[in-house]
Amino acid sequence: MKQFRIPLIAIMIMSWLLCFSQATTEIKEDFKPSTLNQPGQEYPQVNSQGYARFRIYAPAADSVRVSLGLGGRGGTKLTKGEDGFWTGTTAGPLDEGFHYYNVNIDGGKFNDPGTLNFYGSVRWESGIEIPAHDQDFYALKDVPHGRVQQILFPSKSTNTSRRAFVYTPPAYDKEQKTRYPVLYLQHGWGEDETAWTNQGRANLIMDNLIAAGKIKPFIIVMTYGMTNEIKWGGIRDFKIEPFQTVLVDELIPYIDANFRTLANRENRAMAGLSMGGMETKMITMNKPDVFSYYALLSGGTYKPEDIKDKSKVKLIFLSCGSKERPDGIKSAVAELKEADFNAVAYISEGTAHEFQTWRRSLYQLAPLLFKN
Amino acid sequence: MKQFRIPLIAIMIMSWLLCFSQATTEIKEDFKPSTLNQPGQEYPQVNSQGYARFRIYAPAADSVRVSLGLGGRGGTKLTKGEDGFWTGTTAGPLDEGFHYYNVNIDGGKFNDPGTLNFYGSVRWESGIEIPAHDQDFYALKDVPHGRVQQILFPSKSTNTSRRAFVYTPPAYDKEQKTRYPVLYLQHGWGEDETAWTNQGRANLIMDNLIAAGKIKPFIIVMTYGMTNEIKWGGIRDFKIEPFQTVLVDELIPYIDANFRTLANRENRAMAGLSMGGMETKMITMNKPDVFSYYALLSGGTYKPEDIKDKSKVKLIFLSCGSKERPDGIKSAVAELKEADFNAVAYISEGTAHEFQTWRRSLYQLAPLLFKN
Numbered sequence: 001m002k003q004f005r006i007p008l009i010a011i012m013i014m015s016w017l018l019c020f021s022q023a024t025t026e027i028k029e030d031f032k033p034s035t036l037n038q039p040g041q042e043y044p045q046v047n048s049q050g051y052a053r054f055r056i057y058a059p060a061a062d063s064v065r066v067s068l069g070l071g072g073r074g075g076t077k078l079t080k081g082e083d084g085f086w087t088g089t090t091a092g093p094l095d096e097g098f099h100y101y102n103v104n105i106d107g108g109k110f111n112d113p114g115t116l117n118f119y120g121s122v123r124w125e126s127g128i129e130i131p132a133h134d135q136d137f138y139a140l141k142d143v144p145h146g147r148v149q150q151i152l153f154p155s156k157s158t159n160t161s162r163r164a165f166v167y168t169p170p171a172y173d174k175e176q177k178t179r180y181p182v183l184y185l186q187h188g189w190g191e192d193e194t195a196w197t198n199q200g201r202a203n204l205i206m207d208n209l210i211a212a213g214k215i216k217p218f219i220i221v222m223t224y225g226m227t228n229e230i231k232w233g234g235i236r237d238f239k240i241e242p243f244q245t246v247l248v249d250e251l252i253p254y255i256d257a258n259f260r261t262l263a264n265r266e267n268r269a270m271a272g273l274s275m276g277g278m279e280t281k282m283i284t285m286n287k288p289d290v291f292s293y294y295a296l297l298s299g300g301t302y303k304p305e306d307i308k309d310k311s312k313v314k315l316i317f318l319s320c321g322s323k324e325r326p327d328g329i330k331s332a333v334a335e336l337k338e339a340d341f342n343a344v345a346y347i348s349e350g351t352a353h354e355f356q357t358w359r360r361s362l363y364q365l366a367p368l369l370f371k372n
Numbered sequence: 373m374k375q376f377r378i379p380l381i382a383i384m385i386m387s388w389l390l391c392f393s394q395a396t397t398e399i400k401e402d403f404k405p406s407t408l409n410q411p412g413q414e415y416p417q418v419n420s421q422g423y424a425r426f427r428i429y430a431p432a433a434d435s436v437r438v439s440l441g442l443g444g445r446g447g448t449k450l451t452k453g454e455d456g457f458w459t460g461t462t463a464g465p466l467d468e469g470f471h472y473y474n475v476n477i478d479g480g481k482f483n484d485p486g487t488l489n490f491y492g493s494v495r496w497e498s499g500i501e502i503p504a505h506d507q508d509f510y511a512l513k514d515v516p517h518g519r520v521q522q523i524l525f526p527s528k529s530t531n532t533s534r535r536a537f538v539y540t541p542p543a544y545d546k547e548q549k550t551r552y553p554v555l556y557l558q559h560g561w562g563e564d565e566t567a568w569t570n571q572g573r574a575n576l577i578m579d580n581l582i583a584a585g586k587i588k589p590f591i592i593v594m595t596y597g598m599t600n601e602i603k604w605g606g607i608r609d610f611k612i613e614p615f616q617t618v619l620v621d622e623l624i625p626y627i628d629a630n631f632r633t634l635a636n637r638e639n640r641a642m643a644g645l646s647m648g649g650m651e652t653k654m655i656t657m658n659k660p661d662v663f664s665y666y667a668l669l670s671g672g673t674y675k676p677e678d679i680k681d682k683s684k685v686k687l688i689f690l691s692c693g694s695k696e697r698p699d700g701i702k703s704a705v706a707e708l709k710e711a712d713f714n715a716v717a718y719i720s721e722g723t724a725h726e727f728q729t730w731r732r733s734l735y736q737l738a739p740l741l742f743k744n
Contacts, residue, residue: 038495039564058480062432084479103482107456108430110475110482117489117496123410124489140533145524150575152517161512173630176548203522258545 034128041114050093050130059084061106068101096132097356098199100125118199122190137363138201143211144170148203153254157245165193167203169217179260181218181267181370186225186276193224199355205363215366225279240282248287269293269369273358288312293369297361298353301332304339316343319361321351399423406500413486422465422502431456433478440473468504469728470571472497490571494562509735510573515583516542520575525626529617537565539575541589551632553590553639553742558597558648565596571727577735587738597651612654620659641665641741645730660684665741669733670725673704676711688715691733693723
């Protein structure tokens with residue numbers, strides 16, 4: 001029987017070679033156009049493993065590079081074909097969900113003409129969607145749809161009409177006597193009030209949760225949170241007061257006067273992602289009588305001593321991606337629970353500081369809101 | 373007195389030289405960022421004469437060209453500075469109002485990273501706004517604002533949920549008993565349901581007209597009219613039935629069921645620009661019981677014999693820019709009036725087949741709607 005005995009080290013080497021060869025060579029050729037492409041555009045494409053492939057026409061260019069690729073490796077260099085098209089595939093699979101990117105053409109930063117644009121990094125960026133195993137919860141389905149309304153509300157403090165988007169649940173216009181709780185939901189740094197519906201698909205997440213009977217319907221209000229001019233690195237000097245005034249003294253009264261809301265603390269939540277989480281924390285601490293549900297999505301934590309009156313807080317929800325700092329979220333929630341807060345931690349598996357984390361966070365948060 | 377006599381030919385030459393030198397050299401250096409720039413972006417800029425100046429970073433590029441310039445002269449070539457920025461100014465002033473454009477970098481078509489993007493030519497294009505002498509009518513003012521709502525309506529014929537935008541007047545949510553007439557307003561070829569608010573500022577035109585008491589408030593519904601795939605040159609093969617089914621059999625019943633409309637022919641109008649005018653003409657002719665106000669904006673004309681039952685038509689409004697074919701509009705309206713139709717011609721002075729023509733057309737059309 002000796003001839004069947006293979007040394008352990010040989011098995012390990014063979015396994016490793018097999019693994020390595022698969023990882024480096026077997027890219028499945030089942031690429032399809034990204035769902036965020038402009039109408040009729042074939043590229044960029046994504047395959048079932050999460051690789052992205054780009055194709056851009058620039059016949060006289062000397063260098064074309066896409067900012068997406070493996071984290072920290074400087075993106076994907078495209079190579080020029082004789083037809084003037086530059087093509088290239090990411091060196092590895094990308095995380096599930098939405099990613100911003102841009103294209104460097106001969107040293108200048110442009111967008112991929114194949115994709116829709118999404119506001120992030122204080123510019124309209126290209127976007128690509130890597131199909132996720134759980135994409136069903138934010139898919140456009142044949143269910144009753146709520147509306148996303150653009151409103152222009154007067155703002156004396158900034159001397160202009162400011163824009164907000166308001167999601168109303170599907171039954172809002174039919175059930176003329178029903179009043180609804182409201183979630184004020186903030187975007188991150190460099191984004192704006194379009195982010196939660198365009199990138200986040202917040203309206204579809206809500207439509208699907210409501211159709212499945214998993215949540216009590218509520219209104220979502222999304223407005224621009226960068227009332228101050230914030231430069232890179234200048235976030236340490238950020239002052240919350242200008243935005244707090246717009247939100248608490250101007251937008252909330254406007255919403256309560258113009259929509260059928262339940263206009264009290266018990267029926268008002270505030271949540272924000274990243275910088276929007278920082279704003280949520282500051283405003284909920286400064287104005288404890290305005291909101292009773294607080295959520296920070298990749299946006300920091302609360303300590304028990306941050307909250308003056310525990311009785312005014314019905315929920316503290318803290319989340320982030322598993323590729324961020326999940327331990328910080330978990331330990332903060334443990335400490336809050338220890339101090340008798342209704343605190344919930346959510347970690348999005350396999351995602352980083354990106355919108356898939358925040359889509360999932362909203363999906364987890366929504367059923368916890370307005371329960372009491 | 374002989375010494376004061378200057379020959380006529382000398383005066384003509386001097387005048388011509390004066391004119392020519394002004395036209396070719398005196399560009400006023402009062403350039404300001406276009407109002408459609410992305411937040412914080414300094415370029416592109418426009419001056420008080422209507423010249424546009426571009427500035428784009430692409431240090432290693434060999435050629436950068438902007439598609440805008442004097443009509444038909446191939447756009448504006450930019451020249452590279454030592455700092456890697458390409459700059460250039462149009463050879464002459466542009467027409468007042470909104471213009472689409474794109475940037476050619478080494479043979480590839482991209483957008484100007486400085487501007488917001490607007491859907492036209494079946495792609496998201498760069499946009500620039502040349503201040504117009506009459507821009508007040510579409511300015512964002514401190515008046516009550518209506519809402520622009522995104523709805524997703526079920527469409528069996530296309531087996532999906534389709535998007536539309538609905539403008540409701542400022543008082544819509546306050547006056548819960550009032551019902552409103554509806555204008556169905558279509559975009560042009562290569563555009564989509566975002567065009568009339570983004571490029572056309574239809575919501576602001578309405579807000580301002582309502583605030584000034586110049587019109588009876590009405591609802592505007594805008595949806596995607598390119599239900600067929602239309603390729604360049606393929607418009608001759610265009611069939612109206614797919615879009616007609618979506619509009620008449622799916623969208624209108626949905627709007628009448630979900631908004632407080634006056635749901636009859638007398639209170640329904642259809643208008644469209646360019647290809648949307650062609651669609652308007654076909655659908656109003658095919659479905660004479662659905663609409664009673666018809667408007668074609670740079671979108672063709674009706675002949676008296678196109679209309680089977682004159683009693684069902686309350687208004688035919690035909691318009692175009694003075695740089696299009698105003699004589700065709702004027703003679704068609706004369707013929708319609710001769711045949712006892714309530715027909716109105718509007719010619720937008722100094723504009724071509726562009727959105728300034730259509731903003732002005734909506735401004736002229738709105739007060740004529742739903743009068744009877």
